[in-house]
Amino acid sequence: MKMRSSINIKIFMPLVGGFLLLLVLFLLLAISLQREKRLVLNNITSTQDATVALEDLEDTEARMDTLAETYRYGRDASVLGELGQMEQRRAALLQEISPNLSGPLERDLLTAYESGVKDSQASLLEMAAASDAKDSQRFDRAYESWLAERKVVDEALDGFKNRFNSRLGDDISAFRQVITEVMLMFLLILAVSGLLIYLLYVYLNRLIIRPIHELIDGTKHVAEENLDWNIGVHSSDEIGKLSLAFNEMVGKLKDSYTNLKTLAFHDPLTNLPNRQVLEQKLQDSMAAAKREGKVLGVLLMDLDRFKKINDTLGHDVGDMVLKEVANRLRDRMRQEDTVVRLGGDEFVILAPGLGSVKDAVAVADRVLKALEEVVVLAEKQLYINGSIGIALYPNDGESASVLIKNADIALYGAKAAGRNRYNFYNKLTDLRPAAQLELENDLRGALNSDQLKVYFQPLVNLGTGKVTTVEALLRWQHPTLGLLLPHEFIPLAEEIGIIGRLGEWALKTAGRNFLSCQKLREENVLLALNLSPAQFLEDNLVENISNxxxxxxxxxxxxxxxxxxxxxxxxxxxxxxKMKRLSEMGIAISIDDFGIGYSSLGSIKEFAAKRIKIDRSFIRHIITDQQDTAIVKAIIAMGHNLKLIVAAEGAETDTQLALLKSLDCDEVQGYIIARPMPWKDFERWFLGRDIPLSETPNAVENEPAAEVAGGNVD
Structure with missing residues (x-):
């Protein structure tokens, strides 16, 4: 009850005090108004009554004048009797008017009037006596005297009338003045009331309204999950205590919400964002990529043979491996990247702000590199690997679900290709049967519809800087799917049995373009073509190439x-x-992707190879990975000992170029020299080598940096 009475008193006392003050003011106003009204109205009523009596008096005087005129000419005695009656009426009216004649001027008028009346009565008596005596001259003198006395009476009556009119005007003015004063008092009371109401509002606003509004605003902020909101405490009464309780509640809600949010949106084992976060992050990242004109990479990673760790070492060790992998991914990724655990041994890396596909490759390389380090758990050394499927926005999908699905398809391809690698989503491997059949028909007709293109990319001698070889790369400009790379359609060409025709077309087209440039022939530049597996296994391969x-x-x-x-x-x-017959024709054999397959000195000797090309996977980390540097150095030394020309593919930076040169590598190929380009653009580049790389025309910006160059294979 004490707590409840505190705020009640604070509200009740000002309200009662204000009400009583207004009541007193209104009572005073009412009393004053009533008193002034009664006084003025009494004056007005009295004056009006006197005015009416004065009008009757004037009528009476006029009647007496008429009777006197009648008596003058008729000398009728009955007229004198009526005049007597008029005299009595005049006396009564005069008595009625007299109380209103209180001023000095009014008393003088009354005296003059009474004197005139008295004299006129005497003249009337004189006129009656003269009439009885038959004395006409006496009668006329009496009548003239009566007229003069009547004039005095009339002037007195006019004076009464003017005074009454003036008094009535003054009374009306006084009444108006009273009304004005009452209105002013009323306005004053209204002003005082308004001031009191304002002061009461300010008081109540500070005491109740503002804290209540703050509580309402605070409730809205809490409803909008803004739990950093605190309201001010302005008093120690019930509302102040309610504000304190609200702030305490918000603090507890914030702690609970943080815990719930962590549980709802983070994986409890690794503390990484979970599947619930992924879709919103993907939506935001896609919107940013669209707005900025960038590429968004979605990398789906799965640990290779993780089930074996769980089955042999137990789930506790498996959990520790997952924690270690999560920590490595968190530490190695860029600040703008997002690492998400989907569940089990699956992780998703969102890589926004990519400029091209090679940036996605760099992210994938960091992931694979992070997994290479030995994991030491429970005095055991574990070697873990991962496979990565990569889907790119917007080329590989424009919704979160499609991007994840396509990254999963690419992951399956990475595992099928031998694990411990990354694989880009290929839209052609995800076609439905009907679409696949349509694509097969498109590819069959591509040779006759000028959709197939040959791009060219040079290899440069590191000692002289001259172009030594030009590699032909096949492309398919599909009318709806856009520019397709070899690895996206060569498997289909092999499957439907037209790889031989594609190979023949590529050889003839590239050869004709090559022969059209005299400078290429003068500088003894060579033309390089890749052979696909199916093409190489054809029985008539040598004959087709020869023809x-x-x-x-x-x-x-x-x-x-x-x-x-x-x-x-x-x-x-x-x-x-086949190698022997090709070599006898004078064709040079080059071992491509050297170092990742069945590399052996015996195979080089068996196939009479004249060249080897070091795989780009060793070049990519040659600056930062001492192991890759040692491997490249050993391959170059071995190749030179066997009298082979050694080339390196995939060089993209000046530091890589400088290191390869210091290791005595013979030739280099990569974006640092030139990107693949159509024949006219390549010819322009070759004939004008002073053109800066940044101005290389029609360079293919979005080719995977991991692409295996070739005319017929990916």
Missing amino acids: GLREINFPASSLILEITESLAMTDPEKSRE
């Missing part, structure tokens, strides 16, 4: 055929026979 060279009159000694060791080892006996 194609003969048809365009292209010298075999200017041609290099690039193959992979794994391709040649598919059927070693037949491979050796």
Whole structure:
């Protein structure tokens, strides 16, 4: 009850005090108004009554004048009787008017009036006596005297009338003055009331209204999950205590909300964002990428053979491995990247702000590099690897679900290719049967509809800086899917049995373009083409190449055929026979992607290779990884000992170029020299080598940096 009475008193006392004050003011106003009204109205009523009596008196005097005139000419005695009655009436009216004649001037008028009346009565008596005596002259003198006396009476009556009119005007003015004063008093009371109401509002606003509004605003902020909001405490009464309780409640809610948010949006094992966060992050990142014109990378990573760790070492060790992987990903990723654990051993990395596909490759490389380090748990050394599927926004999907699905498809491809690697989503591998059939028909017609294109990328001698070789790269400009790279359609060409035709077309088209540039021939630049697995295994491969060279009159000694060791080892006996026949024609054999397949000195000797090309995976980290540097150095030394020309592919920076030169690498290929480009653009670049790289026309900006260059394969 004490707590409840505190605020009640604070509210009740000002309200009662203000009400009583206003009541007193209104009572005083009412009393004053009533008194003034009664006084003025009495004056007005009295004056009006006197005015009415005065009008009757005037009428009476007029009647007496008429009777006197009548008596003058008729000398009728009955007229005198009526005049007597008029005299009595005049006396009564005069008595009625007299109380209102209180002023000096009014008393003088009354005296003059009474004197005139008295004299006129005497003249009337004189007129009656003269009439009885038959004395006309006496009668006329009496009548003239009566007229003079009547004039005095009339002037007195006019004076009465003017005074009454003046008094009535004064009374009305006085009444108006009273009304004005009452209105002023009323306005004053209203002003005082307004001031009191304002002061009461200010008081109540400070005491109740403002704290209540602050409580309402605070409630809205809490409803909007803004739990950093605190309201001010302005008093120690019930509302002040309510404000304190509100602030305490918000503090507890904030702690609870933080805990719930952590549980709802973070993986409890790794403390990484979970699947619930992923979709919103993806939506925000896609919107930013669209706004900034950037590429968003979605990398789905799965640990290779993680189930074996759980099955052999137990789930506790598996959990510790997942924590270690999460910590490494968190530490190695860029600040703008987001690492999410989907569940199990699956992680998603969102990489926003990418300029091209090679930036996505750099992110994937960091992930794989982070997993290479040994994990020491429970005195055991564990080696873990991961496979990564990469989908890019907007090319590979424009919704979160599609991007995740396509990254999952790419992850499956990475695992199928041998694990411990990354793989980009290929839209052609995800087509439905009907669409796949349509694409097959499109590819069959591409040769006849000028959709296939040959791009060219040079290899440069690191000693002289001159172009030594030009590699032909096949592209398909699909009317709806856009520019497709070899790895996106060559498997389909192999599957439907037209790879031979594509190979022949690529050889003839690239050869004709090559022969059209005299400077290429003068500087003994070579043309390099890749052979796809299916093409290499065709029985008539050598005949097709020979016929194609003969048809365009292209010298075999200017041609290099690039193959992979794994391709040649598919059927070693037949491979050796084909290599021998090709070498006898004067065609040079180059082992592509050297260092990642079945690399051996024996294979180089078996296939009469003249060149080897170091795989780009070793070049990518050659600056930061001493192991990669040692491998590259060993390959170069081995190649030189075997009298081979050693080339490196995938060079993208000046530091990589300088290191390869210091290691005596013969040739280099990569974006640091030039990107793949159509023939006219390549010819312009080749004939004007002073053109800065940044001005290289029509460079393909969004090719994967991990692309394996080749005319017929990816």
